[in-house]
Amino acid sequence: MKRIEAIIQPHKLDDAKEALKGIGIDGMTITEVRGHGRQKGHTETYRGMEYKVDLLPKVKLEMVVADARLEEVIKTLTAAARTGKIGDGKIFVFEVADAIRIRNDDRGDAAL
Amino acid sequence: MKRIEAIIQPHKLDDAKEALKGIGIDGMTITEVRGHGRQKGHTETYRGMEYKVDLLPKVKLEMVVADARLEEVIKTLTAAARTGKIGDGKIFVFEVADAIRIRNDDRGDAAL
Amino acid sequence: MKRIEAIIQPHKLDDAKEALKGIGIDGMTITEVRGHGRQKGHTETYRGMEYKVDLLPKVKLEMVVADARLEEVIKTLTAAARTGKIGDGKIFVFEVADAIRIRNDDRGDAAL
Amino acid sequence: MTWLSPKNSSRTGIRCLFLSLLSAGLAAAQTVPPEILERLEKAEKAAANAQTAGDNGWMLVSSALVLMMTAPGLALFYGGLVRKKNVLGTMMHSFLMMGLVTVIWALFGYSLAFGGTADSKWIGDLSFAFMNGVGTAPNGDYAGTIPHLTFMVYQLMFAVITPALISGAFAERIKFTGMMLFMTLWLIIVYLPMAHMVWGKGGYFGALGTGIQAFDFAGGTVVHITSGVSALVCAMYLGKRKGYGSEAMRPHSVVLSTVGAALLWVGWFGFNAGSALNASGLASSAFVATHFGAAAAAMAWLFAEWMVIGKPSMLGAISGAVAGLVAITPASGFVTPMSALMIGAIAGVVCFLMVAKVKAMFGYDDALDAFGVHGIGGTLGAILTGVFATKEVNDLRAGMPMGLVDGNGGQVMNQIIASAVAWGLGIVGTLVILFVVDKIAGLRTTDAEETEGLDLSMHGEEGYHMEG
């Protein structure tokens, strides 16, 4: 099993989700995060006090998939989340040691 | 060391935490996430505009434990977080390469 | 590639970010989390109802770096985030199987 | 209320004068030139007209202020105290009353409360149904210097907030349909008779009536005891919230509750000082008593909490203010400013102990402390009114002593009796209604609905979407 972690632009979440659903990937967990990278942030000013904000809102998608589906998911995700501009985000892949379904103790690929 | 990541129902958080405390697992990090899986979402309607909401609030528990404690923790967690209904969530297990305690540079199992 | 996950005190975030920038680490993803460990929580009371709150606000920094930079980053991070008091947090290190830049399909170290 | 103000008679007198103008005019005409008489007549009318402008303007503002108490006031106060998933459902309990009670009031509610003859001891009649006969002319039975419409709409605002107060008891676990039906029946079966008995023409507890004379300036028995006691019954009937005692049920936003409490405080000036039904010195007196009562109670709760719990909290300060406002309500038009301070201080401590200590001993789940604050605070206020009422402030009984401080110890007993009747009516009425509504429509949410929260399960919407 692999865990795919994609950090994408928030407004691309719906597209990404739909695309994944399209290839049968349903299970996923989403977190609101803030990211820092090459993308320039913005400046906020409150009563003359300037704040450079370089942490931008992003959305993190985590999904654990069977090894076989890895590349397909990556391709689908990059296609759906890409705008071509800096700040589009990253995908990281990790090895998963095990998975358990809490409801019924299913384990491994069966648990996904 | 293993990292155990459990995605559970928010209202099961207190039970899970107590159960883990019961077996001496104290260190953990909790994130509010939203999940998508088999559990059906709900519909929200605002002035006739319908939104199908299929991302449901979940809580993610992350804890790094010594290898020896892995199964015990999984068992405790599944028992505490289970309601038996779809949506109970998953547990994923990862290998951890290293751990460092920021306060005093403790490393490895000693840092947990 | 390694993924470094640091759970630190929220008010140390700016220091940590600056320190990392200082050694050329730009890419990172930040999540607001709540942590449980040795640090004592606090008590809240609402109309006589007492709540022991043992989940304290923390910030999680995640950054994927080339293997070679691992120790340097850990050193920088611990130095920047340390206050010396209980609750300073932990750093966990994971192996990363792959990285993809969504914008242009860069892979591996090139994607960081 | 009109007969709670001794000045009123002199004022309606002015109006009666006009009716006798013809005869008086004829007599005078013999020695005074007619153009002077005409001018005098016009000046008299102009003065009466001006009196109406002053009093009516104030009473319209008071009506608006009392509406503001229900929403945003109470809606925010209660809405902030529940968990996020129930915030809209809880605000709805207040907001809906602004619609529901208004329609009932227009059709027949007002008439059942304030219609009737000198013989209507327990309930009014249908003479004002469909706003029949409710026009711009004053209704001398209640308020001689303001349009009947103003009196009607001012009273309506009280009827709107009273059932909304109860909703604190069944928060986070009641079905929308059951709630709506309950509120409808409660208004009809508990509120309308109680309002009539205390304030309506011929009512048994009228302050100057022929029954037991109880003093209730702005609604201690009618509003706070009835709603507070009914709240207790609801809390016990519905049972505790799922997870009560184990899960954290902290207010999702004390900030919202603070805003709500502050708006309640501001609006309460309309509630209490407006109950003079004119902009006279009595209104000023009630205004000051209201403010002093609230302030003293806020400080008292804060200090009591500080000593007993260890820290003074914002929630404590606002809870105290509301408790003080509740307790001073029946007394506001009868007591001196210093007595108001005392009533407030007592209410702050007693309600704090009730909510933070006694409730825990009994273990019922009065989610937002509608009973602890309104039931206890209202009863306390009703009784203390009997203690502190003084003819110095309100010479209602034409020179006779008013309360215990004036030497009329019997008044305390009258207050207790009236309160007991309000308790009785509240308990019995609410029990019967709960029983009926539970059969017809169901009251308690299912477990799944409760876990999901009222906002989604009842209304299909959420209070906040901050991710956008």
Next chain:
Amino acid sequence: MTWLSPKNSSRTGIRCLFLSLLSAGLAAAQTVPPEILERLEKAEKAAANAQTAGDNGWMLVSSALVLMMTAPGLALFYGGLVRKKNVLGTMMHSFLMMGLVTVIWALFGYSLAFGGTADSKWIGDLSFAFMNGVGTAPNGDYAGTIPHLTFMVYQLMFAVITPALISGAFAERIKFTGMMLFMTLWLIIVYLPMAHMVWGKGGYFGALGTGIQAFDFAGGTVVHITSGVSALVCAMYLGKRKGYGSEAMRPHSVVLSTVGAALLWVGWFGFNAGSALNASGLASSAFVATHFGAAAAAMAWLFAEWMVIGKPSMLGAISGAVAGLVAITPASGFVTPMSALMIGAIAGVVCFLMVAKVKAMFGYDDALDAFGVHGIGGTLGAILTGVFATKEVNDLRAGMPMGLVDGNGGQVMNQIIASAVAWGLGIVGTLVILFVVDKIAGLRTTDAEETEGLDLSMHGEEGYHMEG
């Protein structure tokens, strides 16, 4: 407005009396001792003075209430309905009007709306520019018992909220500079003439004028039709928001919107009842009609939604209340309480269908339903005023029938014509302004600005920083 109140003549009469005091006084002096005459004179003046105190106090409060409608009222109602990233930009659309419109009004706006002579059919003149001649003395053309300053500032509050209402249509996608320029021109080109035509001296649609007599008690045509129709034009001109239909565009806080709606309801009493321009029975009548209309509409929308969509929502209840308040606005000083209930109920259902069903069929993106609620609700209200206006409530035409219920069917046609003119002026004026402003300053945000949100892109700040 002044001539919408039949009682007014008798009152200004009182004042005229003083002017004729000298002559009358001389005649009377022959038989009455001068000290009596002097006292009589003083009493007459005192009564007039007191009348002013009563009416002026009420009108100042009404002015404050109408300002409260714009902010926090509308700012919260609209601010809660947008996504988080646009909350400040949206609140700014309301708040800015409090500054911008006020300055324009002070310089020349008031004068263009309310200056002029009996011949100024379409627009006023510059006689009141720079507040020239606007002092503490009443302006008998409009309101004989309150200072001219009060009348001026009360009318200003209407001019502040009207453009703010439009902003619901272009929410989440308009440039700040374009918006500011648009609002300035719209006020001058659409609002000022329309206000003059309906309420200004000599205005063509004056209720007692020589043109087409339309009844608009508190601003159905002037405020709601003009703003609502202009909103539709804006929504169509600007186009849909990026992602409309695919991305979730849920209200970021129905809680804020509920608070806003409740404050609108409370403030609307100043809007409608204040339009009597005094604290008389007519004000009470308008107050009651306003409250009944809002209540009935809130219930009607709620039930309609319940039947059609399946769940009654908080957003539905507050939308209904606002729709009812809009619809009752032109009628409030002309109809009975029972008619108000009916108008409210109709408006609740019609506006719900408009917003939830019809809009979807046409597919324009009126983001916050400024057209669906104000345009449709205002038109409906204007026409129903022609139906339900009755001389029982407002004997404006001295015994002649008022609306259809009085047997004057022609009034409905007058109302339709006045509404049509407001539609026409709104459409044409807005189109021209949009075209011009688009050329000069640009109207629509860039894609990047829209994605980032107005708060950051236009104002460089964020509504919430909850991480701290």
Next chain:
Amino acid sequence: MTWLSPKNSSRTGIRCLFLSLLSAGLAAAQTVPPEILERLEKAEKAAANAQTAGDNGWMLVSSALVLMMTAPGLALFYGGLVRKKNVLGTMMHSFLMMGLVTVIWALFGYSLAFGGTADSKWIGDLSFAFMNGVGTAPNGDYAGTIPHLTFMVYQLMFAVITPALISGAFAERIKFTGMMLFMTLWLIIVYLPMAHMVWGKGGYFGALGTGIQAFDFAGGTVVHITSGVSALVCAMYLGKRKGYGSEAMRPHSVVLSTVGAALLWVGWFGFNAGSALNASGLASSAFVATHFGAAAAAMAWLFAEWMVIGKPSMLGAISGAVAGLVAITPASGFVTPMSALMIGAIAGVVCFLMVAKVKAMFGYDDALDAFGVHGIGGTLGAILTGVFATKEVNDLRAGMPMGLVDGNGGQVMNQIIASAVAWGLGIVGTLVILFVVDKIAGLRTTDAEETEGLDLSMHGEEGYHMEG
């Protein structure tokens, strides 16, 4: 304030008339039938009664509005500007004053400010302690047409908000006990004497007094200079917040602050127009000046920010509005609408520069800019009052020129002297109090408390629990 209104004498005249009724009546009785005399007398009384109704209704509303300024107004304005972890602690600084100051005022505060004889130049006495002699009869020294109770409670509302304003300076880092003690002493040592000197009977700076005649219609020196200057001293004494300059200290919710500012604007009508102490044309004039000043300042700050910083912000608009309201406060009853526009525009630009540029140069941490807005805005307003005051608006000195525009340049100097005294009293008084309180109870939170936030460390609660 009463003697700030020239019309007042004529009104109290009416009342004096009654006292001379007997003698006058006897003389007239020889030629006029007694029933006519009686009617005349009744009409005179009725007119005076009506005058009281009109004025009292308005003043009670004004009192409620000023309370609304403190909470929810200021509580939200300040509460939104701090970080989330301090929101309740900050709101508490305002809300607590509603309790604390009220109790002090009732016991002896009012008496020290407004008691005393014509010789009490610097402070009142204890003649009104425990509300002794404060009843429904008017106090002719201050306001002849409203109950003394109304005057007392209206003044109380000023005393409540003034210390609350200071809290902006020490936000996010003060101990609760220290704060409470500081506020108590500050009220007694700084506010009560200052209020007496400017508004109290015999006060040295009374506008018509025998000392230096300063004009302060609604509290420029008494409220804004004293609080603003004291704020500066507090900010410097307490030192900067931990992390000031390095950590982000952005407002946690400009949304809340906007709501607060809007409520301040609305409430300020009670503050300024209410300071006429009646509902006369002077109240209207002050109302208009207030609104114009706020509007012009909001626009001015917005534009200044736009030019200097690059973007116009919501926080800028609301800060400007508040700055304008502060600056127009002393002037509101003395200047024309056009002058009010100018005062507002100047205040908007000056306060913006102060807060956004000058403060940064000095580097003290006036967390919420209590000094920059109230200290600077108040001083500016006090001086500009001397420039723009005109007898056209307020013929206080019976035909003599009022301010510089009237040709009385010396008034500017008087205003500067009075302001300087307020500065001096504020600085010295506050320093002494800070020193004493720091010894007794401690002022500054520990590092740990500050990091945790006031909500948890001082009050044991949190402002928001959104996870539920």
